[in-house]
Amino acid sequence: MVPQVKLWMKRLGVKTSKTPTCLLLDQDAQLQAFGYEAQEKFFKMKTGATDYYYFTDFKMSLYKKKITKDLMIHDVNKRPMSALTVFSAALRFLKDDALNTINTINKSNRTRFTAADFSWVLTVPAIWDNAARQFMRDAAVETGIVSSSSEDKLLIALEPEAASVWCKQLPAKGFIRDGQERVQLQEGEQYVVLDCGGGTIDITVHEVLEGGALKELHKASGNNKGGRRVNKRFNQCLREFFCGGLWEDYEREFPKEAQTFVEDFIYHAAPQSRVYKTHIDRSLRQKLKRIEKSQEEGDSLFKPMEGVELEGDKLSVSEKKMESFFHESLVHITDSLCEILDSHSQIQYILLVGGFSQSRILCDHVRQQFSDRARVLCPKNPQEAILKGAVVFARDQAVIRSRKSAFTYGYVKMRRFDPRIHKPEKKLTNADGDWCDDLFGKLVEIGEDVGWNQSVEYILKPITENQTVMDFEFYRTERKSVTYVDEWGVEGPVACCTVAMPDTSKGMDRQSPLTEALLLGTRQPPLTEALVLGTRQPPLTEALVLGTRQSPLTEALVLGTRQPPLTEALVLGTRQPPLTEALVLGTRQPPLTEALVLGPRQPPLTKALVLGTRQPPLTEALVLGTRQPPLTEALVPKDLCSAN
Numbered sequence: 043m044v045p046q047v048k049l050w051m052k053r054l055g056v057k058t059s060k061t062p063t064c065l066l067l068d069q070d071a072q073l074q075a076f077g078y079e080a081q082e083k084f085f086k087m088k089t090g091a092t093d094y095y096y097f098t099d100f101k102m103s104l105y106k107k108k109i110t111k112d113l114m115i116h117d118v119n120k121r122p123m124s125a126l127t128v129f130s131a132a133l134r135f136l137k138d139d140a141l142n143t144i145n146t147i148n149k150s151n152r153t154r155f156t157a158a159d160f161s162w163v164l165t166v167p168a169i170w171d172n173a174a175r176q177f178m179r180d181a182a183v184e185t186g187i188v189s190s191s192s193e194d195k196l197l198i199a200l201e202p203e204a205a206s207v208w209c210k211q212l213p214a215k216g217f218i219r220d221g222q223e224r225v226q227l228q229e230g231e232q233y234v235v236l237d238c239g240g241g242t243i244d245i246t247v248h249e250v251l252e253g254g255a256l257k258e259l260h261k262a263s264g265n266n267k268g269g270r271r272v273n274k275r276f277n278q279c280l281r282e283f284f285c286g287g288l289w290e291d292y293e294r295e296f297p298k299e300a301q302t303f304v305e306d307f308i309y310h311a312a313p314q315s316r317v318y319k320t321h322i323d324r325s326l327r328q329k330l331k332r333i334e335k336s337q338e339e340g341d342s343l344f345k346p347m348e349g350v351e352l353e354g355d356k357l358s359v360s361e362k363k364m365e366s367f368f369h370e371s372l373v374h375i376t377d378s379l380c381e382i383l384d385s386h387s388q389i390q391y392i393l394l395v396g397g398f399s400q401s402r403i404l405c406d407h408v409r410q411q412f413s414d415r416a417r418v419l420c421p422k423n424p425q426e427a428i429l430k431g432a433v434v435f436a437r438d439q440a441v442i443r444s445r446k447s448a449f450t451y452g453y454v455k456m457r458r459f460d461p462r463i464h465k466p467e468k469k470l471t472n473a474d475g476d477w478c479d480d481l482f483g484k485l486v487e488i489g490e491d492v493g494w495n496q497s498v499e500y501i502l503k504p505i506t507e508n509q510t511v512m513d514f515e516f517y518r519t520e521r522k523s524v525t526y527v528d529e530w531g532v533e534g535p536v537a538c539c540t541v542a543m544p545d546t547s548k549g550m551d552r553q554s555p556l557t558e559a560l561l562l563g564t565r566q567p568p569l570t571e572a573l574v575l576g577t578r579q580p581p582l583t584e585a586l587v588l589g590t591r592q593s594p595l596t597e598a599l600v601l602g603t604r605q606p607p608l609t610e611a612l613v614l615g616t617r618q619p620p621l622t623e624a625l626v627l628g629t630r631q632p633p634l635t636e637a638l639v640l641g642p643r644q645p646p647l648t649k650a651l652v653l654g655t656r657q658p659p660l661t662e663a664l665v666l667g668t669r670q671p672p673l674t675e676a677l678v679p680k681d682l683c684s685a686n
Contacts, residue, residue: 168262208431233391238398269398
């Protein structure tokens with residue numbers, strides 16, 4: 043099947059691959075229309091509009107909000123509805139539309155595809171936190187894109203990363219000509235991706251590695267100062283310019299025409315002698331003429347405003363006034379790029395992607411400010427870069443070889459109490475002595491490189507001889523180093539889990555391997571929200587990171603990939619002395635004799651096991667560190683582990 047991008051409607055003489063985030067629902071929360079069709083239907087409603095819910099730009103309602111499944115958002119008429127209902131309706135439409143499109147193209151084939159036949163990718167802004175990403179997963183399950191048992195077929199991709207993946211593999215002719223020699227991104231080159239959308243501006247920085255993989259050089263960042271903020275400022279200017287609420291009346295009577303006028307002027311108007319000019323819409327001209335005829339002598343349709351004039355049927359806005367609408371967005375872009383370029387002097391390119399990047403003012407500003415430090419490039423169809431890159435990324439997630447941790451992550455731990463260094467109020471005493479509670483055990487530091495599928499092991503021990511479970515709570519902070527989990531700037535617990543340790547025969551000389559890779563799985567950019575990543579993929583399921591699984595640490599612990607002869611009993615610590623059934627392998631042969639399973643073995647496996655005297659099925663691979671996944675260092679005996 044030839045890859046295709048759906049074109050939604052003709053706009054300014056061309057078809058667009060993007061549709062506005064608009065949704066029209068009836069009183070029963072049933073979808074009536076989406077995108078341009080929703081706009082058309084709602085704008086044509088002269089009466090009865092209050093019988094419907096019309097949501098626009100609702101995607102940003104998840105930004106910097108406390109997200110729960112009960113979250114309510116409001117439509118344009120300020121009426122509340124469940125956010126999950128609204129987002130699910132949008133995703134359900136997109137799912138059904140995608141399947142209808144695919145099946146129509148494939149109509150010569152008698153096979154009719156369903157959602158279960160595909161893997162799905164949802165793209166989200168880099169600035170969204172974990173809760174927002176998890177919310178999108180919940181909405182995807184709600185709509186039937188995937189089921190709770192098939193979440194491995196849903197990938198959450200960060201928008202600037204997806205755009206970077208696409209731009210990295212573009213040929214030289216894939217970029218818009220800028221008067222210089224065409225280029226193609228090569229190994230060793232570094233670049234910034236500036237993803238300018240309607241709601242957000244996201245930034246990521248990558249280096250091309252050998253083989254075409256990417257390394258993140260600077261943690262993804264951004265804010266909510268996208269193109270719609272510019273639209274709002276221009277709208278406010280027009281409300282102030284036209285007298286007597288004229289522009290507000292026009293927006294109510296001709297909402298579609300008013301919105302189109304603002305967007306076209308902001309994105310596509312070209313300056314002439316440092317002035318932006320455009321013809322006002324016919325409906326607005328007619329309205330102005332009617333009002334002018336009914337006015338008394340001396341009344342004015344508009345008030346004098348520096349930088350704005352109405353000359354006949356043309357609205358003129360000075361370059362300085364026009365740039366004032368963009369000021370907030372441009373300041374953020376300038377500050378962010380300065381910080382990045384000051385920290386990474388080898389950056390060669392700045393890539394502009396997203397619909398807002400088509401704005402002439404934005405492009406010119408970036409070139410004027412930074413062309414002496416990096417070449418500014420824009421791919422053809424920049425609004426499609428995220429969409430296409432998401433597909434490429436889904437096919438090979440390892441293309442992002444490493445990322446920067448967005449936070450410092452750690453777990454709460456205890457250590458023997460030392461009055462010289464520990465706070466008195468943190469002292470905890472039990473039958474086995476004095477302990478210091480609430481210590482922050484660092485797993486990864488903010489800004490640290492985190493490799494794809496990288497694993498790090500930490501060996502932990504119980505604090506009492508009869509302890510049968512070990513509870514883990516995980517915390518995060520933007521500080522590089524903290525001592526206690528309740529210090530300022532530390533959030534949590536952001537996740538928790540419990541490991542069963544039912545065999546107490548060795549007292550406190552028992553181990554619980556905490557492997558970072560086990561907890562973080564094939565973690566996704568940029569190691570955000572530790573452990574509870576909205577972008578996680580199986581085998582790291584909700585059961586593992588949300589603490590919802592039941593002891594004794596079921597499939598989540600072994601990532602759902604364990605195979606005989608290393609059964610649950612071996613990795614879950616449920617076996618009982620004297621290590622019956624021959625290390626639960628059921629296949630014991632000499633020289634792994636009764637001496638091994640009945641004798642005074644040393645924890646966790648005796649020297650007989652690691653001195654090369656045993657035979658398959660436990661081979662040298664287990665103890666020499668040459669084993670293959672899914673057996674990680676977590677299964678290697680303590681005296682062979684190099685980690686502390």
